[in-house]
Amino acid sequence: MKAYGTVHKYGDNVDTDVIIPARYLNSSDPAELAKKCMEDIDADFVNRVKPGDIMVANKNFGCGSSREHAPIAIKASGISCVIAETFARIFYRNAINIGLPIIECPEAAKGIEAGDMVEVDFDSGMIYNKTKGTEFKGQAFPPFMQEIIKNGGLINNINSKNK
Amino acid sequence: MGMTMTQKILAKHAGLPTVSAGQLIEADLDLVLGNDVTTPVAIHEMDKFNKKEVFDKEKIALVMDHFTPNKDIKSAEHCKCVRQFSCANEIKNFFDVGEMGIEHALLPEKGLIVAGETCIGADSHTCTYGALGAFSTGVGSTDMAAGMVTGKAWFKVPSAIKFNIVGEKAPWVSGKDVILHIIGMIGVDGALYKSMEFVGEGIKNLTMDDRFTIANMAIEAGAKNGIFPVDELTEEYMKEHSTKSYTKYEADADAEYDEEYTIDLSTLKPTVAFPHLPENTKTIDEVGDIKIDQVVIGSCTNGRISDMRIAAEIIKGRHVAKGLRVIVIPGTQEVYLQMLDEGLTKIFIEAGAIVSTPTCGPCLGGHMGVMAAGERAVSTTNRNFVGRMGHVDSEVYLASPAVAAASAITGKISGPSDLGL
Numbered sequence: 001m002k003a004y005g006t007v008h009k010y011g012d013n014v015d016t017d018v019i020i021p022a023r024y025l026n027s028s029d030p031a032e033l034a035k036k037c038m039e040d041i042d043a044d045f046v047n048r049v050k051p052g053d054i055m056v057a058n059k060n061f062g063c064g065s066s067r068e069h070a071p072i073a074i075k076a077s078g079i080s081c082v083i084a085e086t087f088a089r090i091f092y093r094n095a096i097n098i099g100l101p102i103i104e105c106p107e108a109a110k111g112i113e114a115g116d117m118v119e120v121d122f123d124s125g126m127i128y129n130k131t132k133g134t135e136f137k138g139q140a141f142p143p144f145m146q147e148i149i150k151n152g153g154l155i156n157n158i159n160s161k162n163k
Numbered sequence: 164m165g166m167t168m169t170q171k172i173l174a175k176h177a178g179l180p181t182v183s184a185g186q187l188i189e190a191d192l193d194l195v196l197g198n199d200v201t202t203p204v205a206i207h208e209m210d211k212f213n214k215k216e217v218f219d220k221e222k223i224a225l226v227m228d229h230f231t232p233n234k235d236i237k238s239a240e241h242c243k244c245v246r247q248f249s250c251a252n253e254i255k256n257f258f259d260v261g262e263m264g265i266e267h268a269l270l271p272e273k274g275l276i277v278a279g280e281t282c283i284g285a286d287s288h289t290c291t292y293g294a295l296g297a298f299s300t301g302v303g304s305t306d307m308a309a310g311m312v313t314g315k316a317w318f319k320v321p322s323a324i325k326f327n328i329v330g331e332k333a334p335w336v337s338g339k340d341v342i343l344h345i346i347g348m349i350g351v352d353g354a355l356y357k358s359m360e361f362v363g364e365g366i367k368n369l370t371m372d373d374r375f376t377i378a379n380m381a382i383e384a385g386a387k388n389g390i391f392p393v394d395e396l397t398e399e400y401m402k403e404h405s406t407k408s409y410t411k412y413e414a415d416a417d418a419e420y421d422e423e424y425t426i427d428l429s430t431l432k433p434t435v436a437f438p439h440l441p442e443n444t445k446t447i448d449e450v451g452d453i454k455i456d457q458v459v460i461g462s463c464t465n466g467r468i469s470d471m472r473i474a475a476e477i478i479k480g481r482h483v484a485k486g487l488r489v490i491v492i493p494g495t496q497e498v499y500l501q502m503l504d505e506g507l508t509k510i511f512i513e514a515g516a517i518v519s520t521p522t523c524g525p526c527l528g529g530h531m532g533v534m535a536a537g538e539r540a541v542s543t544t545n546r547n548f549v550g551r552m553g554h555v556d557s558e559v560y561l562a563s564p565a566v567a568a569a570s571a572i573t574g575k576i577s578g579p580s581d582l583g584l
Contacts, residue, residue, distance in 0.1 A: 017551050025229075040549055060385060144317070155305065159211070
């Protein structure tokens, strides 16, 4: 499986309140949440984002509230992968559980800029910056998490064991 | 190699003799928690399961606390969805308006969680119950759904940071100042994926409410959980609030820690976290002249009776500054009743503050105190991110109930000493 798209770049400590502000948590509809995604940090994101685009950020991406609405909004906005130096742990779990591909890679986070065209190969964990001609090796998921991702999220994974 | 306190609880619940940091395990859950924002998503996810029954009707707690009493039609629909689910599944611990409180103030008070147990909650501040010597951590709605059906959750066993607490607090210094000091020191990702284990002779000088506040904000340092040893005070609290049997765990003497810090309580001063991260801390003497528009006293961090008593002690006989909005929110109905019995509600109202029913409301910019552009609040809540309490150009300064109460009187960020206290 591969992702290829234009990069939207963010800094340190992007919290789930700016990914999807609480004033929109009276909805749990992915399409509705996607319309407000990143509103408080990058109001133009929803106008720029195209299906398949990639989000890249520095450390502690997704910190704060446990709202699963945050990865749901990112996924529904069309983002195919989030690359970060590090992820906050609840966001990390939530992304895996709902099937939003994420990769931790400090070098890629530093070596990729907004607007770069980037390809991610999930099987090898390789990240290619096509604009700059550079490549990075992301951290591979442990087999347990690969299985969840392969089965399309936590619940499908549990179902596959309890048929 | 020995195990930390957290690792021992996880090993027991995974049915393993030992576990070590980094190991992936599946652990049995003693409690699964959700609120009115996260539970509807979990209920929707549950529909995807082959098996749709809950694992144990008595081990699920659903608390309608974020946008309640409902602020709009959409949030009313969310609560209705959870109400119908609770009824259909005979969930014993469903707390609606009238019975509910802010979840992390409510659950310990109701005795639903005790030492040695495991809990996941679809709310990041679920780490609060570490104050009781339990393993509890925040998760998302899908984990909650899986927990409600299977009674289990997957965990990567965390490594730990040890905080050796020594000394005694100065007057007006509380648990909030301890945890803000620690977050200021290690940063908002200083404990990422890790346990924060608090130990040491100074623990006895921290009240249970101090410990709840400290464990509550472990997530603000990125931690998986924060946990306290079980002492006489913890046992007294659990016996008063719960009929459940509990298990005391202690870290092994040779447990390994990634880092160790000593926190001398006697050196701490009232501390304020500036916008827009909890790590941007300054002590009260470094704050300067910052005029404010709103004060919030309450939340899962500081909505307990001792928080209300501290604030009332400062506010009693004084009046809130002209033009300032002061919102006091008891964490639970029980706290509200105690406030009435002790005359605290009267003190706040006579001083020009309002006293609300329990709700998370303003903490997350939901309702009951949303701010306009350019406004500033001093708040006893837990997050001061961009737009957290309303407009993206509003600001939140995190502080203790003592600092919030003193600021309510002066109209700018102040400590009790500014009132001659």
